[in-house]
Amino acid sequence: MGPGVTASAGRFFRTVETDVLVVGGGLAALRAAISARQAGARVLVAVKRLFGRSGSSALTTGGYAAALPALNAHDDRHLHYVDTVVGGGYINERALVHALVDDAPARLAELWEFGAPFRKRDGRYHLSSSGDHSQARVLVPENMRGGDMTLPMRDIASALGIEVLENCVITDLLQNEDRVVGAVGIARNRVEGIVIAAGAIVLAAGGAGRMFNITSNPADVCGGGFALALRAGARLRDMEYSQFYPWRLIHPFKSTRVPIQPSTFSIGGRLYNSKGERFMEVYDPVRKDATTRDLSARGIFEQIRAGHSVEGGVVLDVSGIPDDEFRYENSKVVQLLDPKKIDYRAIKLIVAPEAHFFMGGVLIDDSGHCDLHGLYAAGENAGGTHGGNRLNSNAVPETQVFGHRAGVAAARQAPAARAGKPDPGPIAKAAARLQALRSDATSPAPEFAALHEQLKQAMTLGIGIVRTAKGLERAIADAAAIADRLAGLPVQTLGDLTAAIEIEDLCAIGTACALSALARNESRAAHYRDDFPKTDPAWVRTITYDRNGVGARPLVVDPNEQGLIARHEAARKAPAKPAEPEHVK
Numbered sequence: 001m002g003p004g005v006t007a008s009a010g011r012f013f014r015t016v017e018t019d020v021l022v023v024g025g026g027l028a029a030l031r032a033a034i035s036a037r038q039a040g041a042r043v044l045v046a047v048k049r050l051f052g053r054s055g056s057s058a059l060t061t062g063g064y065a066a067a068l069p070a071l072n073a074h075d076d077r078h079l080h081y082v083d084t085v086v087g088g089g090y091i092n093e094r095a096l097v098h099a100l101v102d103d104a105p106a107r108l109a110e111l112w113e114f115g116a117p118f119r120k121r122d123g124r125y126h127l128s129s130s131g132d133h134s135q136a137r138v139l140v141p142e143n144m145r146g147g148d149m150t151l152p153m154r155d156i157a158s159a160l161g162i163e164v165l166e167n168c169v170i171t172d173l174l175q176n177e178d179r180v181v182g183a184v185g186i187a188r189n190r191v192e193g194i195v196i197a198a199g200a201i202v203l204a205a206g207g208a209g210r211m212f213n214i215t216s217n218p219a220d221v222c223g224g225g226f227a228l229a230l231r232a233g234a235r236l237r238d239m240e241y242s243q244f245y246p247w248r249l250i251h252p253f254k255s256t257r258v259p260i261q262p263s264t265f266s267i268g269g270r271l272y273n274s275k276g277e278r279f280m281e282v283y284d285p286v287r288k289d290a291t292t293r294d295l296s297a298r299g300i301f302e303q304i305r306a307g308h309s310v311e312g313g314v315v316l317d318v319s320g321i322p323d324d325e326f327r328y329e330n331s332k333v334v335q336l337l338d339p340k341k342i343d344y345r346a347i348k349l350i351v352a353p354e355a356h357f358f359m360g361g362v363l364i365d366d367s368g369h370c371d372l373h374g375l376y377a378a379g380e381n382a383g384g385t386h387g388g389n390r391l392n393s394n395a396v397p398e399t400q401v402f403g404h405r406a407g408v409a410a411a412r413q414a415p416a417a418r419a420g421k422p423d424p425g426p427i428a429k430a431a432a433r434l435q436a437l438r439s440d441a442t443s444p445a446p447e448f449a450a451l452h453e454q455l456k457q458a459m460t461l462g463i464g465i466v467r468t469a470k471g472l473e474r475a476i477a478d479a480a481a482i483a484d485r486l487a488g489l490p491v492q493t494l495g496d497l498t499a500a501i502e503i504e505d506l507c508a509i510g511t512a513c514a515l516s517a518l519a520r521n522e523s524r525a526a527h528y529r530d531d532f533p534k535t536d537p538a539w540v541r542t543i544t545y546d547r548n549g550v551g552a553r554p555l556v557v558d559p560n561e562q563g564l565i566a567r568h569e570a571a572r573k574a575p576a577k578p579a580e581p582e583h584v585k
């Protein structure tokens, strides 16, 4: 027990106390913890797996989008703003977009100070292009790995004296009337509970990619942060919006996940279906293959559905890309093929979509504050910044911008906030679950894995890339049936318990997604309804979801925005081909 935490023992529970509790161990949690500590608060991090080595942040390529006029004189934050709003289908929360584009450069500079290395080419920082950004503005970490950022940040956190509880699953928030005053959790590796009293809490527990059967997300990304907020009474938003990354290489790689980088399509990559058609011309006549992810994922999905696929996906033609460019942008691909003496130009490259990212999440203001006093959210756990579709490399800056804002705001309010005894319900629930355990074995019984598989199947069918009312209703019914079956399973080991919590959370969040998607009777950005294929201007608003069900919320739009967007769109449509990658100091 270190300086930030005081303890007392109980039968199943340890009780600890801190100013700011950060839930999660990825990029958003790291940033929130560091910023809260630097603002003077005692900080405790509780993370389901390992701090700085878990969540999507451990697997991310780490591309960081920021308008940096000093590096690219053609770029500025207004262009980044417009790209983000247009790409997001005009339903982004504008205050959050402003925060993202305004703060991304400063937070990047801090990552440099923390010691995170980013790629240089010929001794100069390299900015990658992709079709969804009108300018080259993506910096990529040296090794194209999240660890380039998370590991130096973890060292900083440790040097600052931030307390960390690893292998700790937060299961419920503790409340006193409308104020969040702490959290309850259980250990993953021993029969032990923990009650944490906190002045403020930052949720940074990531998205819910494990709801789908094919995903880029690791096993710990199961909607836990969304479910914690929902159970406590906070609103979620935009839950009908999740992103499918269009270009996972499914041939020559089957089990190893290898993505084709978005920049590939700005330097000449083309997609073809089995009929040899360059089908993306239909979906985006201007940008074609170099379009936004929502359109590309749907384009590929519809080829597969229409029977025009090749080995389960579509063909990626890279013959127009100079070898050194392909190798630079897709170094992961060539690093895997070169040792086997396989020339990527001599084989068929097949890509298909995979579940990747949640645009939806906890409703926050631009300081990261949620509906409930004392509760903040950041990173993929929060919603609204990306609207209906996230642009390439806008998620990593989101973790830094909102992790920082939430950490600072939580630190400021924490000392004044601690008040009253929490509602004992969640602690009693966790105690009963721990009491029922017969063993501390950490692998779950096969029935849990089977239920999780059924849920993934149901959600992929119902709330995948293309939806219908019938499919959504089916997904809701399936999630309810799976939750019922789960409630009937005996939970006897620690492994059973953690699996049960994850499936329970995913059922609740899957239902939130399906009900929100059912409410949006139109198609916009990544939400495509076969039964409502048109975009309806009346739907420029936010769908919210809380424990009472679906709600709606108007969007506040800056009156000057339309002029800015119109000028920018005209300029974007003018060039015959997308921008070439740019090399800048």
Ligand SMILES: Cc1cc2nc3c(=O)[nH]c(=O)nc-3n(C[C@H](O)[C@H](O)[C@H](O)COP(=O)(O)OP(=O)(O)OC[C@H]3O[C@@H](n4cnc5c(N)ncnc54)[C@H](O)[C@@H]3O)c2cc1C
Residues within 6 Å of the ligand: 023, 024, 025, 026, 027, 028, 029, 046, 047, 048, 049, 050, 054, 055, 056, 057, 058, 059, 060, 061, 062, 063, 064, 065, 168, 169, 170, 171, 204, 205, 206, 207, 216, 217, 218, 220, 221, 222, 223, 224, 225, 356, 357, 378, 379, 380, 381, 392, 393, 394, 395, 396, 397, 399
């Ligand atoms: C393969 C891949 C490549 C990507 N590439 C890019 C890219 O190049 N650029 C870009 O901008 N974005 C990219 N993304 C998206 C981006 O990396 C993620 O959105 C971002 O890392 C999310 O960070 P986070 O801290 O919000 O959540 P995560 O990194 O997912 O962390 C969530 C944390 O919460 C913990 N947790 C979960 N539930 C609980 C609980 N109940 N109690 C305690 N802890 C809990 C988890 O263990 C984990 O530590 C990529 C994502 C993936 C998967």
